[in-house]
Amino acid sequence: MASIDIKNVRKDFGPVSVLKGVDLAIASGEFAVLVGPSGCGKSTLLRLIAGLEDASSGEIHIGGRRVDDLPPRDRDIAMVFQSYALYPHMNVRDNMGYSLRLKRTPQARIAEIVGRAGAKLGLEALGERKPRELSGGQRQRVAMGRAIVRNPKAFLFDEPLSNLDARMREQMRFEIRKLHRDLGATSVYVTHDQIEAMTMADRIVAMNAGIIQQVGTPLELYDDPANVFVAGFIGSPAMNFLSGEARRGETGVALSVGGKAFCTLSQAVAVPEDGRVTIGIRPERIRIGVGAGQVVEAAADLVETTGAASVVHVDLAGQAMKIFTTERLQLTQGQRIPLAIDAKDVCLFDPAGGGRLR
C-alpha cells in the first residue's frame, strides 16, 4: 500500500499536448476513479504512473519515493489492461505466476500464491486453460489474478470492463470493489463510464482535455459540480442546461428563461454583467405538478419509459429539457404541464467559461 503523488505533470506527443499540468494526490488504500470522455488523456496519465510512458515534465511519487526514472518493473505496481493482455501461449496458471517466476520464487511458493489468488477469483478449475479457451469474464479475472499475485503497492486499471457485456460488467464492478475492500490496496481505475465512476470510487477525478476538472467523492461531484463539464458528464440522464437571464432583485436573484420567470435564488450569486447565465438542473429534481417552489409551464414532447422510471422530454420556451420521474404518466404531445422547481436544486454557470457561479 502506498500513496501516489503527481505533481504538475505534463505530457506532449510531439506538438500535441495531452496532459496540461496535472496535480493529484491519491491517499494510501484509496480507490480513485479517473473518469472523462475518450481521448482526454486518462490512459496517458495511468501509463505515466506505470512507467510505460515518460512525462515531459513534472514529478511522480509512489509511496513517497520519486519514480520518474524507474522502469515499470521497479515501481512495484500492477496493471490491468482493457484488452487483458494475457500471454496467449501460457495457460492460466503460468499467466498468473509469470511475475513470480521472473523473481525466481520457488515453485511450491508460486503454486501456493497462484492457488490462493485463483480461489479468490473462482479460477480453480481453469488453471490448465489457455486464454483463448476462456470467456471474456474469465479472461478479465485472470488479468486481475495476475495483478493480485504480485501483491503490489498499487493497482492500475485501464477500462478493465469495457469489453464485457452489461450484466457481466455490473457483476465485475461489484467484485472489484469487494476485492479492494479485502486487499485495501491503493487503486487507480480509469473509465469513460460515469456509472462505473459513481458506483466504484472513493474519490472521482474528473478529467477533460488533459486537465483535471474536479476531484471529490461521487456525491460531491454529483451535487456540487465545479463546472458545466462535470455537471454534464456525471449523472444519467444528464443535467439539463438552459440559457437564461439572471437579474438581482429584492428577494434574491431572479432567473428567467425566454423571458418567463423560472425561479428565484435566495442565496447571493455572482452574476455576470450582462445577466446571461447557463441554468443547470438535474432531471430528477424537477417535479411535474404544482409544488412548494416556483411553477413553470412547459409543453410535453415525448415520454421514454424503462418500466421502473420514465424520462419526459419537454419544451420550455423553445429549449429542450428532460424530466426523470417514477410516476407513470400519459401525456400527449403539446400538452401543457406545470413544473415545480426548487431553487436549491439549481446550479448556475458562466456561459462563456463554463465555470460555476457561486
Add this chain to the structure above:
Amino acid sequence: MFEPYLYSAPALLLVAATTLVPIVIGISYAFRNIMLLDPTSGGFVGLDNFRELLRDASFWNALKNTVVWTASCVGFQFLFGLILALMLNRPFPGRALIQATIFLPWAIPTFLVGMNWSWLLNPAIGPLPHWAYALGLMNAPDNILSDPDYALWGPIFAGIWWGTPFFAITLLAALQSIPREIYEAAEIDGAGGLERFRSITLPFLAPTMVITVLLRTIWVANSPELIVVMTKGGPADASQIVASYVFTQAYQGLNFGYASAVATALVLLLLIYAFLLIAIRQAMLGRR
C-alpha cells in the same frame, strides 16, 4: 450412388488435366532413353536411369552441395531477415525510406542478381575481392567463383542478399501483429528485453517461422538460376546442386531421360522433407 462423384467430376478432371498430367508425363521420361540429338532413342529402359544415378558421383556431389546451398541460403536469409525485421519493428526517423530500400533486392530478377554478383566478385571489374584482400580475408584478390573450394559460396552470397527481404517482410508483418500491451504487461511483470523476446516474440513468430522456412527451403533447393548464371555449376561441377545438374544434363548433355530421373529424385527428396516437417508441425500442434 455415383451421383456425388458426378458433381465433383468436372473439378477433379480439371485438376487432373492441369496438375497431374504434366507431372506424370515428366516422370515417364525418367524411364525412357531420350537423347535429344539421337532420333533412334526414346525407348523404354525401365530403371536403368536410376541405376546409373546411384553410381553417378556427380549426382552425389550435387546432392551434398544442395544441402550446403539450401541450408546456408535459408539459414542466413532467415537470420538476417529476423534481425532486420526486429530493427524495423521499432519507430525511428526515416524508417519508411530504409524499409523500402531494404526490400528492394526482392524486386530484382534473379538473373540480374546473378550477373551483378558475378561482376562484384570478379577482381577485374568488381571491388569485393580487393576489399576482402585488404581486410586479410583472402591471400590474393582472386575470383572465388573459379576456386573449386569456394565457388558455391558466390551464389550463396547472392542468394542471401536476394532472399533476406522475403524473411524480413514476412517476419515484420508477424511482429506487427503482436499487441503492444502484451509486451507492456510483461515489462510490468518484470521481464527484461531478452526475456520478452523469449517468452512473447518467439512463441508469436513460431508459426510464421516454420511455414516460411519450410516454403523457402523447397523454393531455394529448387532454384538453380543463380548457380547457372554465376558458375554454370563449375569449376568441374564443384558448385553443382541437383537442380542445376538437371539443367546441365538436359541442355549440355542433352540427355533428357537422365535429367528427368535426376529431377524425379529431387522431387522425391523434397516430398519426404515436406512430409517430415508437416508431421513435426502436427505433433507440435497436438502437444499444445
